Amino acid sequence: MRLKTKSIYKELCDLMPGGVSSPVRALYGAKRTPLIVQSAYRDVIEDIDQNKYIDFCSSWGALILGHSEPKLMNELAHDLKRGTSYGITSIYEHKLAKKITSFMPSIEMLRFCSSGTEATMFALRLARGVTNRDYIVKFVGNYHGGADFLLTQAGSGFATYKAASKGIPKASIDYTLNLPYNDLNALEKLFEDPQYKNKIAAVIIEPIAANMGVTPAKKEYMHRLREITKEQNTLLIYDEVVTGFRVGLGGAQEYFNIEADLTCLGKVVGGGFPVAAYGGKKEYMEMLSPLGPVYQGGTLSGNPLALAAGHFVMKELEHPDFYQKLNQKTVNFIEPIRKAIGMKKNFKACIQSVGSMFTLFFGRDRVTDMAESESSDKKMFWKFFNFLLDKGIYWPPSPHEAAFMMRAHSQDHLEKVQNAIIEFIEMQ
Numbered sequence: 182m183r184l185k186t187k188s189i190y191k192e193l194c195d196l197m198p199g200g201v202s203s204p205v206r207a208l209y210g211a212k213r214t215p216l217i218v219q220s221a222y223r224d225v226i227e228d229i230d231q232n233k234y235i236d237f238c239s240s241w242g243a244l245i246l247g248h249s250e251p252k253l254m255n256e257l258a259h260d261l262k263r264g265t266s267y268g269i270t271s272i273y274e275h276k277l278a279k280k281i282t283s284f285m286p287s288i289e290m291l292r293f294c295s296s297g298t299e300a301t302m303f304a305l306r307l308a309r310g311v312t313n314r315d316y317i318v319k320f321v322g323n324y325h326g327g328a329d330f331l332l333t334q335a336g337s338g339f340a341t342y343k344a345a346s347k348g349i350p351k352a353s354i355d356y357t358l359n360l361p362y363n364d365l366n367a368l369e370k371l372f373e374d375p376q377y378k379n380k381i382a383a384v385i386i387e388p389i390a391a392n393m394g395v396t397p398a399k400k401e402y403m404h405r406l407r408e409i410t411k412e413q414n415t416l417l418i419y420d421e422v423v424t425g426f427r428v429g430l431g432g433a434q435e436y437f438n439i440e441a442d443l444t445c446l447g448k449v450v451g452g453g454f455p456v457a458a459y460g461g462k463k464e465y466m467e468m469l470s471p472l473g474p475v476y477q478g479g480t481l482s483g484n485p486l487a488l489a490a491g492h493f494v495m496k497e498l499e500h501p502d503f504y505q506k507l508n509q510k511t512v513n514f515i516e517p518i519r520k521a522i523g524m525k526k527n528f529k530a531c532i533q534s535v536g537s538m539f540t541l542f543f544g545r546d547r548v549t550d551m552a553e554s555e556s557s558d559k560k561m562f563w564k565f566f567n568f569l570l571d572k573g574i575y576w577p578p579s580p581h582e583a584a585f586m587m588r589a590h591s592q593d594h595l596e597k598v599q600n601a602i603i604e605f606i607e608m609q
């Protein structure tokens with residue numbers, strides 16, 4: 182029963198557009214009343230009607246340990262007594278910055294901010310400031326937050342694009358170029374085009390895309406991208422807001438063994454608080470004010486409580502077998518589902534995964550770019566989502582998102598979810 186949820190949600194819809202603070206939470210595709218959460222513990226969220234759900238959204242990947250990790254809660258209770266915000270440097274900036282720069286060698290220096298949206302926006306401003314160029318390149322199906330100039334959709338070629346939202350002046354996307362993901366020809370064509378050659382400030386990429394469902398870039402593609410950006414003095418920016426500390430301590434750059442000039446971090450780095458960061462080579466970062474001419478700042482940037490949480494999580498991730506265990510747990514979870522897909526006649530689906538992030542695509546054998554992700558069977562996805570929801574499982578509510586394993590996912594719960602998914606497949 183969800184009586185309380187329904188009545189509060191009705192009021193919320195009068196108070197907030199769609200009743201939510203971020204659109205995807207409204208579950209429009211599922212045509213269901215969204216959850217209103219009261220509490221969360223380990224791998225379970227509980228709504229205000231006391232219904233419980235095993236959580237695979239994991240705060241969109243931000244949680245890697247689990248909800249309300251008891252040791253973290255204890256530490257934070259202690260830290261809370263020292264105040265919640267200073268607007269002055271705190272010792273946690275020193276602690277967390279040291280951890281991050283030691284885990285990701287390409288980040289020699291960094292700045293903390295409060296959301297992934299800020300990190301990508303600031304990193305691109307810096308890249309434009311460093312290069313004195315205006316053009317930036319992004320990839321169709323990659324998501325970098327809500328900045329005006331990053332909300333574009335591709336048309337038929339890289340020069341034809343349109344805003345992905347109303348309210349964005351054409352002028353603010355005039356310098357944003359879109360490329361299809363994983364398409365070497367399109368990349369080379371753009372960089373050879375006389376209109377853009379040696380005029381591109383930066384390329385921003387999710388090296389392992391999470392926002393069209395888990396889709397890694399091809400290794401040779403990443404190599405060529407690194408080469409071509411170096412040749413033309415274009416900064417290569419990795420948006421590791423999802424992959425940072427998710428696919429390993431060194432992120433996607435360690436996975437590919439290809440370094441970025443600037444890296445954006447978010448989600449996991451904040452341990453469930455609004456923290457993000459961007460960083461890279463010293464010579465670039467020193468262009469930021471007060472040292473240099475590129476401005477960036479924020480009232481709550483480097484918030485001490487939030488950084489304390491991030492620092493706690495980093496210490497847990499450092500345990501030598503942390504990722505090995507989490508990734509193995511993910512493999513054990515996925516493999517029987519894969520097998521069930523393989524055995525099912527006249528049924529097409531695939532699971533794409535890297536480490537502890539994975540996406541189940543219906544109606545496809547594989548996905549390498551946004552066009553293929555778009556062509557997945559979305560109707561089937563929403564049927565799947567609702568099937569799981571009715572069994573007390575909260576799957577990330579979009580056919581283009583990743584599910585995330587947390588350390589707190591218990592064997593019992595994983596088996597329950599695995600069985601439910603296999604049951605769904607066999608029913609089709």
Ligand SMILES: *Cc1c(COP(=O)(O)O)cnc(C)c1O
Pocket residue numbers: 295296297298299301324325326327387391392420421422423447448457
């Ligand atoms: C979530 C996300 C962002 C935006 O982060 P917010 O904290 O939601 O502003 C940017 N890039 C990627 C790859 C993301 O997944």
